[in-house]
Amino acid sequence: MRVQSPLFIVLIIFSVMNIHAQWDKYPTYPEYVKHMQSWAQTYPELAKLHELGPSGMPNKNHHVYALQISDNVGKQEQEPSILLTATVHGDETLPYVLSLHLIDHLLKNYTSDIRIKKIVDNSDIWILPLCNPDGTYKAGDLTVRNAQRLTLKDNFDINRNFPCFCGNPEHQHFGNYSYACAEVKAIRSLTDSVSFVIAADIHTSEERIYYPWCITARRHPDVKWFKHTGQRYVDLAREHGPPNYFDDLGGPWPTPICTACLSGGLYALHGTFLDYLTYYRHCKTFNFYLSHKKNASSVDLVNYWNYNYQALLDFIEQAQYGLVGTVVNKETKTPLPAKIFIDRHDLDSSHVFANEKTGAFYRPIESGTYAVIVSCEGYHTKTLQNVTVEFGKTTSLAIELEYIPTQIISAKKLPTLLLHNNYSHMELYDLQGRKLNSFAKQAFTQRLYTRSGIYILRLIGKERTKNIRVHIHK
Numbered sequence: 001m002r003v004q005s006p007l008f009i010v011l012i013i014f015s016v017m018n019i020h021a022q023w024d025k026y027p028t029y030p031e032y033v034k035h036m037q038s039w040a041q042t043y044p045e046l047a048k049l050h051e052l053g054p055s056g057m058p059n060k061n062h063h064v065y066a067l068q069i070s071d072n073v074g075k076q077e078q079e080p081s082i083l084l085t086a087t088v089h090g091d092e093t094l095p096y097v098l099s100l101h102l103i104d105h106l107l108k109n110y111t112s113d114i115r116i117k118k119i120v121d122n123s124d125i126w127i128l129p130l131c132n133p134d135g136t137y138k139a140g141d142l143t144v145r146n147a148q149r150l151t152l153k154d155n156f157d158i159n160r161n162f163p164c165f166c167g168n169p170e171h172q173h174f175g176n177y178s179y180a181c182a183e184v185k186a187i188r189s190l191t192d193s194v195s196f197v198i199a200a201d202i203h204t205s206e207e208r209i210y211y212p213w214c215i216t217a218r219r220h221p222d223v224k225w226f227k228h229t230g231q232r233y234v235d236l237a238r239e240h241g242p243p244n245y246f247d248d249l250g251g252p253w254p255t256p257i258c259t260a261c262l263s264g265g266l267y268a269l270h271g272t273f274l275d276y277l278t279y280y281r282h283c284k285t286f287n288f289y290l291s292h293k294k295n296a297s298s299v300d301l302v303n304y305w306n307y308n309y310q311a312l313l314d315f316i317e318q319a320q321y322g323l324v325g326t327v328v329n330k331e332t333k334t335p336l337p338a339k340i341f342i343d344r345h346d347l348d349s350s351h352v353f354a355n356e357k358t359g360a361f362y363r364p365i366e367s368g369t370y371a372v373i374v375s376c377e378g379y380h381t382k383t384l385q386n387v388t389v390e391f392g393k394t395t396s397l398a399i400e401l402e403y404i405p406t407q408i409i410s411a412k413k414l415p416t417l418l419l420h421n422n423y424s425h426m427e428l429y430d431l432q433g434r435k436l437n438s439f440a441k442q443a444f445t446q447r448l449y450t451r452s453g454i455y456i457l458r459l460i461g462k463e464r465t466k467n468i469r470v471h472i473h474k
């Protein structure tokens with residue numbers, strides 16, 4: 001271990017305090033870690049530090065950290081989870097300090113600012129200020145000068161190293177690469193376990209908001225919601241920013257809010273964080289590009305905070321709106337990890353699931369009237385017709401699903417099930433809902449199934465249809 005001079009330590013302590021007050025300079029790596037630790041220590045009810053994993057370079061002793069912010073932090077509550085990530089590209093350092101400033105702002109103003117208190121009380125916010133620490137501190141732990149975009153160990157672009165649904169089997173696990181770099185492993189240890197409702201992965205080099213997809217020009221079913229939400233961000237940033245902020249209309253993208261992939265897949269990007277979170281994790285994800293400058297100077301840090309913090313707070317609040325509800329077992333009231341599918345709307349994995357521990361679900365969606373199909377294995381599916389949502393408002397739903405009890409039936413007795421009731425035919429499904437067979441009453445002498453096991457039997461009559469769960473044995 002290296003022995004630090006007392007003067008060096010005093011300097012670090014002094015500059016930590018200074019940064020705490022102003023956020024007008026880049027912290028050193030040890031200062032950054034100190035901030036993250038001290039927030040968790042100073043606000044134990046509100047902030048929890050998570051070490052998600054080491055970075056790629058073993059000798060650097062860098063880690064990917066997340067700070068979780070909520071009231072009763074760490075306790076599972078019925079609140080939407082929101083993810084903000086920064087510095088996935090190590091040289092895009094402005095969002096690094098903006099995220100730290102945001103954490104500080106949320107925690108410091110919790111007791112004094114009603115809006116902040118409401119945000120923290122009603123959400124579960126996760127902020128990862130530094131996703132590529134080796135790249136950012138390439139030149140050493142004391143400076144972000146000479147920061148690089150790629151990871152240092154593997155030279156990977158983190159934003160191309162996530163599972164990709166483009167159809168190329170070589171991409172399906174690690175995007176453009178053949179393995180996950182340490183930084184991606186660390187990030188995914190969080191994103192594979194927490195179900196985020198909305199997310200923003202924050203970058204620089206442009207002033208623009210991107211929404212899915214990166215890999216295909218296919219229209220995302222929630223494109224109206226993405227545009228509306230993106231527009232709110234841009235409007236607020238413009239209101240607080242300088243003239244021409246977010247006025248980036250040059251190049252092939254005609255608006256400051258657009259899909260990352262132009263028609264024809266001209267700029268298709270494989271393995272992006274945005275596509276992975278949106279497609280595989282059902283999280284509505286944006287890229288916020290907040291500045292033309294990559295490595296903003298110290299004076300910019302405060303300026304860009306002033307331009308953006310209102311928009312960032314407003315973005316976090318968006319997770320509260322849309323369809324919000326719970327799904328429980330009708331009898332026992334226990335939470336169910338049900339699938340929430342908007343009929344004739346959801347496509348390309350845009351549906352959401354209720355949380356298995358709380359039964360809560362959050363489904364941001366544009367204004368409209370929808371049919372909501374709620375399904376869970378072993379339960380009767382329920383369709384809620386004419387559910388009306390207004391953008392920026394909450395439509396609350398409390399859903400109870402009826403359990404399908406399992407009847408033990410001998411194969412030989414199956415026909416009597418039809419005979420004794422007024423059903424005309426039956427259909428047999430496996431527990432994943434795949435239809436195996438269907439039979440009319442008169443054709444009932446044929447073999448109905450191949451193996452003993454548990455199935456869903458759908459009895460269909462003129463007046464009614466009944467699903468029962470059956471354990472059929474030969």
Ligand SMILES: [Zn+2]
Binds near residue numbers: 089092203204
């Ligand atoms: Zn970037």
Ligand SMILES: [Zn+2]
Binds near residue numbers: 166215
């Ligand atoms: Zn791909």
